[in-house]
Amino acid sequence: MKAIRLHGARDLRLEELPEHPAPNAGEALIQVRAVGICGSDLHMYQDGRIGDTAFTSPLIIGHEFMGEVIAVGNDARDGNQQPLQPGQRVAVDPQTPCYHCEACEQGHPNLCLNHTFAGVFPDNGALQERMIVRARNCFPLPDSISDAGGALLEPLGIALHSLNLSKVGLAHSAAVIGCGPVGLLIIRLLKLAGASPIYAFDCFPWRVEKALELGADQAWVVGEHDAVKQVMDATGGRGVDVAFEAAWADKTVQQAADMARYGGRVILVGIPGDDNLQLQHSTARRKGLTLKLVRRMKHTYARTIHMAAKGMVDLDALVSHTVSLDETAAAFERNIAYEPGVQKMVVKM
Ligand SMILES: [Zn+2]
């Protein structure tokens, strides 16, 4: 079977790997059909690491994915505790928690101390034709959700978890810095949740346009505009109830804190390249800000599947490019070069 493996920084190779054995109890063998390319994949690709997690042998990356079940082991029950069947199309939660540690027992499987994660060393991800997954991580998809849409339930889950942490409510004001796929999905969910007004920022005009389409009331290209000044002017100097940092967490963290109101919340979604959080202490302290860091997601699949199936969120509209497995390495290069128009690339097999 074909797979794409990362051998080092900017070194992705299309390779022939042995087929997987039959699935064990509680497992499923799936034919991978769609994989989204995520910002964290790009970090891994560019630097050969993410935060302090490096890899020491070739790694298959890719954690936003869906596929079709080919075979199941004994007692294969899906994420809804229903029997998983060959032929079903499923979205797959990339994280497998232990379900027993303190974090798991307290209802935070996303913080599990003993978890594995598809595409994070040493566990292989989804850029392979076939893959063994835990049945419990599989969530059957209705026909109304496309293959690409199924893969993008993962970033939608991140956006939903971010929204949950923000505790945003009706007519709360919000700002989103960074209009990549997750930032855009946050904007869409803010709109659905009744937040207003919603402000958005990005470095690229095509993303700013998309932000307006998805529900931002005002959106600006940073560089041409000072993000903090725009929000302060627009809110009469008050700032927003909630500021989301969904860029690469460098100076944007400070901007998010600067544009939040006194007593406001700052939700940090982005992952910094240098593994450092830069924030002026006095700003955060004097404002009494609540900072929440987003660690993956939890309990989101039922809700995201419902939203996608009902058309509350149009995941297909987020996909700017569809590529084949053979074109994946080139797609990563186009992504890190910020080729105009690149929003979300999906690898289809
Ligand atoms: Zn991701």
Ligand SMILES: [Zn+2]
């Ligand atoms: Zn655990």
